[in-house]
Amino acid sequence: MRVAVLLKGFLLLGVSAIVFSLPAYATGGMGVMPSITDEYPNSRSWFIFETDLNNSVQDSVTLFNHLNRTIILQVAALDGLATPTGGYTLVVNEAENKDIGSWIVLDTNEVRLGPLQSKKVGFTVTVPSDADVGSHPGGIAAWRIDDKDVESSSPITIVTRIAARVYLTVPGDIIKDLDVASIGYEVQDDEFIFTLNLGNNGNVQLYPEVDLEIKNIFGKTIVEKTEPLGLILKNGNTKPTVLLDKKLPLFGKYTANFHIRYGISLIEEQSTDEYIDMQYVFYTIPWLGVAIVLGVLILIFGLYVLWGLWLNYKRRNTKTIKHIIKSGETLTRVANKYSSDSKKIVKFNLMKWPYDLHNGDTLLIPIGTMTKAERLAVVNKKSPIKLESVIIDKGDTVKSVAIFAKTDVGEVIEINHLRWPYRLKEDRELLIPVVITKSDIKKPLSKKTHLSVDKVKKNPKK
Numbered sequence: 267m268r269v270a271v272l273l274k275g276f277l278l279l280g281v282s283a284i285v286f287s288l289p290a291y292a293t294g295g296m297g298v299m300p301s302i303t304d305e306y307p308n309s310r311s312w313f314i315f316e317t318d319l320n321n322s323v324q325d326s327v328t329l330f331n332h333l334n335r336t337i338i339l340q341v342a343a344l345d346g347l348a349t350p351t352g353g354y355t356l357v358v359n360e361a362e363n364k365d366i367g368s369w370i371v372l373d374t375n376e377v378r379l380g381p382l383q384s385k386k387v388g389f390t391v392t393v394p395s396d397a398d399v400g401s402h403p404g405g406i407a408a409w410r411i412d413d414k415d416v417e418s419s420s421p422i423t424i425v426t427r428i429a430a431r432v433y434l435t436v437p438g439d440i441i442k443d444l445d446v447a448s449i450g451y452e453v454q455d456d457e458f459i460f461t462l463n464l465g466n467n468g469n470v471q472l473y474p475e476v477d478l479e480i481k482n483i484f485g486k487t488i489v490e491k492t493e494p495l496g497l498i499l500k501n502g503n504t505k506p507t508v509l510l511d512k513k514l515p516l517f518g519k520y521t522a523n524f525h526i527r528y529g530i531s532l533i534e535e536q537s538t539d540e541y542i543d544m545q546y547v548f549y550t551i552p553w554l555g556v557a558i559v560l561g562v563l564i565l566i567f568g569l570y571v572l573w574g575l576w577l578n579y580k581r582r583n584t585k586t587i588k589h590i591i592k593s594g595e596t597l598t599r600v601a602n603k604y605s606s607d608s609k610k611i612v613k614f615n616l617m618k619w620p621y622d623l624h625n626g627d628t629l630l631i632p633i634g635t636m637t638k639a640e641r642l643a644v645v646n647k648k649s650p651i652k653l654e655s656v657i658i659d660k661g662d663t664v665k666s667v668a669i670f671a672k673t674d675v676g677e678v679i680e681i682n683h684l685r686w687p688y689r690l691k692e693d694r695e696l697l698i699p700v701v702i703t704k705s706d707i708k709k710p711l712s713k714k715t716h717l718s719v720d721k722v723k724k725n726p727k728k
Contacts, residue, residue, distance in 0.1 A: 297330035346403030352496015399438030400469030
């Protein structure tokens with residue numbers, strides 16, 4: 267039994283299905299169960315019939331009032347349905363009947379029961395001439411129509427329905443055919459849940475069970491269990507789930523063997539031996555742990571790259587002297603000649619033990635760090651060059667400075683780290699590249715030169 271929530275004014279309309287419990291029903295002060303008759307002197311859980319086309323079957327259902335006050339019940343015959351997870355339910359109302367619900371005629375559809383009273387309601391099931399061979403599930407449902415909740419002013423109305431199942435089988439060529447469309451799994455709160463997508467292509471309802479065996483990568487069985495997969499009506503589909511009782515390790519490869527038996531019957535005395543065997547291989551990976559490990563590896567790699575860039579930067583900004591090895595020279599002698607450390611020479615030249623030196627080899631001897639001017643000179647690839655300061659006069663521009671220095675505007679911008687819009691203030695000092703000639707070597711350092719607009723215009727090539 268489940269509670270159905272219906273919109274007021276649309277009682278029993280627009281609701282997909284209502285689930286009923288097994289085997290007989292008593293709730294909300296009322297009860298429904300198959301009647302005890304001469305043919306069935308013992309209590310029954312369900313109505314089970316088997317009859318040919320155009321034949322009729324008569325029986326009765328007993329309704330109970332367990333309250334100390336009078337109640338009124340609405341009674342209806344409805345088609346059976348299977349829920350997506352394999353449960354049993356009925357259609358919402360008689361208008362939705364397409365099968366056995368429309369074959370059943372009740373003696374009455376409304377019953378008034380006094381306090382603690384019970385009453386039998388007879389019914390007749392007539393199988394039409396065009397009925398399909400196989401099973402036809404349904405139910406006799408009852409619900410209270412005197413309940414105050416129905417007349418409530420609330421926009422939501424709660425109606426409780428109870429029912430007794432009806433199973434009718436039309437004899438003929440019975441076909442049991444189960445289709446396993448897919449198998450999948452998911453992990454929720456460290457619990458492993460398998461979902462099976464099953465279809466019934468036969469003409470009778472199926473009650474499959476699965477024998478599940480899970481093996482680890484070494485072939486050892488770590489899980490064994492048997493579980494029912496619920497009801498699948500003919501031409502129906504369901505997606506039952508299987509929850510593992512045992513938690514699997516969060517990392518590994520596993521093989522799940524499914525032995526699905528579907529010859530089982532809850533209403534037939536004997537079951538046949540139909541089954542399907544399927545194998546499902548899956549991997550469990552702790553994604554959070556993997557993400558943390560990958561993050562750490564990326565961080566380590568990033569630090570390694572930064573360290574390499576830093577070493578490369580230091581190497582490129584180290585002043586060196588080229589030394590050509592002469593016959594008989596050793597690493598220690600070369601280091602002493604330049605007052606350097608042999609270890610630094612080995613490291614800078616990426617030498618490997620035993621540090622053999624041969625006549626004509628070139629060694630770079632580190633002698634210090636480049637100044638800013640020397641670095642800029644190397645960047646601009648003018649060799650040999652020096653950087654000379656000029657003082658900006660009123661009206662000077664980057665272009666006029668570049669013309670004066672016989673270079674391009676981009677080089678002036680890069681050497682002086684200028685920013686857009688490249689406005690030059692009067693008396694600002696700028697560096698410009700100057701090519702060194704042999705005559706310049708003996709000359710003393712030049713003083714800062716004043717740059718004027720007039721000078722650039724009159725002598726643009728100077």
